[in-house]
Amino acid sequence: MTLQSRYLPNNTPCFIANMSNNQSISTATWTVLHIDNVVYDSHNGFDTDNYKYIVQEEGIYLITGVGWMGEYLAMGDAMYIVVNVNASNVAQSYWYIYSAGYPSLNASCFYSLVPDDYILMKGYHNYGSDRAFGGTYTQLMAFRIA
Amino acid sequence: MTNQTEYHLGRPTAFYVYRTSSNQDISPSTWTTLQFDYAKINYNNCYDTSTYLFTAKISGIYLFISEVWPLEKITASRVWNNLIWGQSGSVNSFSYFMDHPDATFTIRATLMCRMEIGQTAYNQVYHNNDVARQIRNSYLSRFMGYLI
Numbered sequence: 001m002t003l004q005s006r007y008l009p010n011n012t013p014c015f016i017a018n019m020s021n022n023q024s025i026s027t028a029t030w031t032v033l034h035i036d037n038v039v040y041d042s043h044n045g046f047d048t049d050n051y052k053y054i055v056q057e058e059g060i061y062l063i064t065g066v067g068w069m070g071e072y073l074a075m076g077d078a079m080y081i082v083v084n085v086n087a088s089n090v091a092q093s094y095w096y097i098y099s100a101g102y103p104s105l106n107a108s109c110f111y112s113l114v115p116d117d118y119i120l121m122k123g124y125h126n127y128g129s130d131r132a133f134g135g136t137y138t139q140l141m142a143f144r145i146a
Numbered sequence: 147m148t149n150q151t152e153y154h155l156g157r158p159t160a161f162y163v164y165r166t167s168s169n170q171d172i173s174p175s176t177w178t179t180l181q182f183d184y185a186k187i188n189y190n191n192c193y194d195t196s197t198y199l200f201t202a203k204i205s206g207i208y209l210f211i212s213e214v215w216p217l218e219k220i221t222a223s224r225v226w227n228n229l230i231w232g233q234s235g236s237v238n239s240f241s242y243f244m245d246h247p248d249a250t251f252t253i254r255a256t257l258m259c260r261m262e263i264g265q266t267a268y269n270q271v272y273h274n275n276d277v278a279r280q281i282r283n284s285y286l287s288r289f290m291g292y293l294i
Contacts, residue, residue, distance in 0.1 A: 146158030
């Protein structure tokens with residue numbers, strides 16, 4: 001057995017998933033984003049029915065959520081995304097809109113995970129009525145770094 | 147066994163830090179090192195929560211990510227910058243945001259660079275608002291890195 005195979009991480013488990021369609025979100029309501037399209041999942045941990053990744057192996061993971069507004073927000077509106085682990089917020093980002101637009105946000109962190117922990121992402125806006133997070137470019141991903 | 151091998155065997159180099167004390171004041175027009183005083187993850191004690199420096203104990207390619215949340219808006223046409231320094235201040239990666247006219251958002255910077263043993267990395271921000279502004283504490287502003 002080589003040093004590399006015994007001791008160096010190979011960056012798995014790893015998954016990349018996104019929203020297959022736009023998802024309408026009520027104003028001022030934190031909502032689980034419907035990440036339902038698995039692009040890659042090395043250990044078959046993604047639960048597309050419940051939009052969350054179930055951790056399969058212990059380790060330190062780099063987790064990144066990307067949220068994109070598929071419908072414009074107006075000046076003065078805010079947009080947030082938050083990554084959840086076991087219902088706790090672990091990384092959050094926001095955008096206070098300066099002119100009508102379609103912002104995109106990243107939220108990343110390292111986190112120590114054990115089997116059966118779960119990861120999901122929530123989104124929020126305060127447009128004043130329903131607005132949709134955009135499909136394809138709203139993504140959740142993670143890989144083990146240690 | 148070299149120090150490098152000793153550090154590496156079964157023990158990764160990774161850190162993830164943020165600030166547990168109050169929001170950090172940032173003076174105008176002053177590059178300011180972010181004072182992340184809490185290490186959620188800190189293998190090999192590579193990040194010092196009193197000097198706010200990461201110090202490489204293993205040579206290699208590192209990925210650093212910073213995401214910082216300015217608490218308050220700044221005046222139109224003024225800027226926020228988020229900067230990660232690597233190689234003890236020899237290389238950097240930089241993100242820039244100009245308020246237009248009255249907004250703010252989480253500013254992300256990413257740096258990938260080679261680090262030799264003993265070299266440091268750290269995270270600075272800058273704004274040129276008329277008066278001081280703050281960076282939010284807790285996990286809302288964060289700095290992380292690992293040996294890839």
